[in-house]
Amino acid sequence: MGVSIRCAALAASLCLLAVTAPARAAVFSPESFTLENGLQVIVIPNHRTPVVNHTIYYRVGAMDEPPAKSGLAHFLEHLMFKGTESLKPGEFSAIVARNGGQENAFTSQDYTGYFQTVAVDRLAKMMEIEADRMTGLVLTSEAIEPERGVVLEERRSRTDSNPSAKLREQANAALFMNHPYRIPIIGWEHEIRALTREDMMAFYRTWYAPNNAVLVLSGDITAATARPLVEKYYGKIPARTLPSRPVWKEPPQTADRRITLKHREVRQETWSRRMLAPSYATGPAEDTYALQVLAEILGGGSTSRLYRSLAVEHKTAARIGAWYDPDSRGPGTFGFYGSPRAGYKVDEIEALVEAEVAKLLKEGVTEAEVAQAIQRLRDAAVFARDSIDAPSRILGSALATGRTIEDVETWPDRVGRVTVEAVNKAARSLLVGKGAVTAILLPEETS
C-alpha cells in the first residue's frame, strides 16, 4: 500500500491522539484520584498480562521556556537520567533495566513525560525512583557537557540532516507569528549551546512538582491497589507555588506565506499547506469535533476526497493527505501535504488541492461521508484499547493539556453527534479568508 498506508496511518494516529472513547461512551473507563499535594492520578485497568505502564506527565513543555532558552525543556528531560541526591548518574536506567523494564522520555511543546513499562510486581521500585527525581535532581558539568553533545547530535539527526524536517521547522516558525510554538522543541542550535546549569535547575525547580503533574498507570492494576503505593512514594512531596503562565494568542493572520527550501540532497519534491485551527483548549468545541470528521473526509486514507482526486483520477500525486491536530494547550493546526508522481510538479498538486477545497466549500460534504467518517473514528477508539501504551498516551496527553477524563470518555459520543451542517460550517470558518503557510521542498537544480 506504499503511500496510501502512510496516509491512513497518519489519520489513524491522529484519531488516536485526539480521541478516546469507545462506541457507547466510556472508552477506557479509567479510575482517578488526586493526592493532597495535588498530584492527579489516572488508573486504566487492563488485566491481559501482568504488566503496567507507569508514566508521569509534567504540565511543562517547550512553550514554557524563558526567552532565548530554546531547547531547555528537552535538554532537561535528557538530564533527568543523570542522577539525584540518592542515585548516581546512570543508576536510574540501570535499575529499570535490572527490573526488566523498558523506559523512555519525551518532550512536546505542552508537556514532558517519563515512562517505564514493567512487570507489575516491580511497580513500587519505579515509583520510588521516579518520585525521587521529581525533587532530587543533581546536575554537574561532567553530566551536562557530554549530554549537550548528545542533544546537538539529536538535532543533526532529526533536523539538520533531513531536508523535510528543516523545511518543517521553518514552516512552523512562519505559521506561529506570536505563540511560542514557533520555536522548535529541540531548540535552535545557538541557544542549545548556551544553556547553563542554572537555567536547567531554575526550570526544574519551578515546574517539576506534584501539583503540576499527572501520573498515569495503565495495565494490570486498579486504583485500590495503586493508591497506597502512590501515597507512599509521591504523597510526601510538597506542592510548589506555580508561577502564572502567559496567555499566548495569535493575532489575526491575514497574509498567505510561501516558503521554499531548495536543497542539494532532495530528489523528491513535496508540498504542504498548514493553517491555524481551533484546538480543544481554544475552541470552539463543536468545531474541533467537526474538523476531525472533515480531515477524515478530505484526507483520511485512500478513499478520501484528496486521494481519489489527486492520486487516482488525476494521477498527479504519489502521496496526498490532510491532518488535524486539536490536542494542544495552544492553537491547533490543520494542514494538507502531497508529493507529486514522477513527471508532475508541486504546482499541480497545489492547484488540485485548491480545487477540491473550493468544491467542498461550494457543495459541502454529504450525509454518507459524514456517517462513514464518524464510524471510522469511533472504531479507532476501540482499536486504541488493544494495548496498554495507547490509552496511557491518550489520557495522559489530554489531561496534561487541560482536558478532563470526561472529555476523553465522551469523545465517541461527541464525534458521533457531528452533522453535515457542523462540518460545512467548520470548514468555511477554517478555510476561508485566512492566511496559511505553504511550504515547498525542491531539488537544488530546479528553479
Next chain:
Amino acid sequence: MLRHFATVRRLLIALPVAAIAVTAFSGWAGAVAVERVVSKGGIEAWFVRDTSVPLISVQFSFRGGAALDPIDKTGLANLTASLLDEGAGELDSHAFQERLQNLSIQLNFDADYESFGGSMKTLNRNRDEAVRLLRLALTKPRFDAPDVERMTGEIVAGIKQRSSRPGYLAQRVWQQAIFPKHPYGRPVTGSETSLKAVTQADLKGFVKSHLGKDRLLVGVAGDITKDELGALLDAAFGDLPAKAAAGNIPDAEPAALGYTFLLSRQVPQSVAVFGLPGLKRSDPDFYAAFVMNHILGGGSFSSWLYEEVREKRGLAYSIYSYLQARRGAPFWMGSVATANAGMAKSVDLIRSQVQKMHDEGVSDEQLENAKLFLNGSFPLRFTSTDRVASILVHMRFYNLGIDYLDRRVGLIGSVTKADIARVAKRFLDPKKLTFAVVGQPDGLTGTEKAPEIEG
C-alpha cells in the same frame, strides 16, 4: 501532531527479527498459553486467546520474499504486497478500499527479503467480511493497470524521498558493497528502473508461485474460539495452492570484509553502518551471541557502545547493534550518527569495543544484568494482540517450537561467561569489521570507494 512526535530521548531501536523473540521472561511462563489449531482443511495456526477487546489480529508469513525477485525485476515482491489490497475479485481498487475503510478492517501486506507477510486486524462484528476480503486479496488480486502505475509511482516517490537521508544511503552503500551479486545487495523496494520492467503477468506469476500453503505460517491472537478460528483459516487460506513453485534463497558470501567504504555527501553529520558476519538463528551459540550483543550494543541504555560513544563523550544520539538473523547470510550489524568532526572517534571506539569483547568477554555482573533485563522484559511484548500474533509467526518462522515461550527463560539463563567468550572469539573478528560511511568525516579515510548505488 508533528510536535508530539518531535523528541524522544533515544530511538526505540527498531530491532530486527532476532530481537523479537530473543528476549525471555521470568516468573511468568504459562501466562500466555499458545495453542495449535488445525483447520479441517489442514491449515495450521498458532493461537493465543484473548478476550479483552472484541477484535482479532491475524498475522501470516510465506517463506520466500524479496530475495527471490528476478534481478532485473527487483521490487516485484514489494510491489505485489502494495497491490493485493488494491482490488480483487469483483471489487475494483476503490470498492475494495472503501470496504476496508468503512468497516475499519486493517489489512496490510509487506515483503521482506525472506518472507512475504501480511496482517489482518478487525473488530469481531466485521470479521466475516474481513476474512472474505483477505481471501480475495490472496487468491484473486486484480492488478488493474492504473493501480499498478499508481502504486509504482508511490514506491518510486518513497525511494526518492528516502534517498535524501544519509542513513538510508549508508544502508544502501553497505548492502551494495557486501552483496554486489546477491539479492541482499538490492533494496526490497527495487528501483525506478527495475519497477518499470515489472508487468501484470509478473505480478500474477508472483502470487501463483509464491503464495502456497506449504510456505504459509499463521499466528492469531484475540477474541475468537478455536472452532471459529478453524473455520476462519479455511475461509481465508483454503483456496491457496498446496505448493509454491518458487525456489529457495541462495546462501550469500560477503564480497568485502574489513574495509571502510566512504560516500562523500555535504551533510553536517556522518552516518555509519557497520557489521561483520554473525550466527544463524539455528546456531547452538545463538543465545550466547544474543546476550553478548545486548551487552556490547543492544541494551538501549546500558551497552558498551552506548556508554563509550554517547554517555561518556556525547558523540551520538543513536548508537546500537543487533543480530540480523538472515538465513542466507547472518550478520552482526550496527549504526551510529556523529557530527563530521567526531565520526573518526566514534569509529575508533566501536573498533576498540569489538576488540575488547573479542579479547576479554564480559564480567559476571554484566552477564547477570543482561539476563535480568532480557528475561524480565519479555512479558512486555505481549501487551497487544498484534504483538502476540507477530511473535507467534516469528516462533514458527525460526522453528523455535510451540513451547518456546516456556523455554525462553532457560535458554537465556543458561548462557555463561565462557559461552560468551567462545562466541566472541568465534565470530566477532575485528579484522572483519566493515564500515559504510556517508558524510564528510574529518580524518576518516575510506579504504575503498563506495560502490555506485541506484535509488
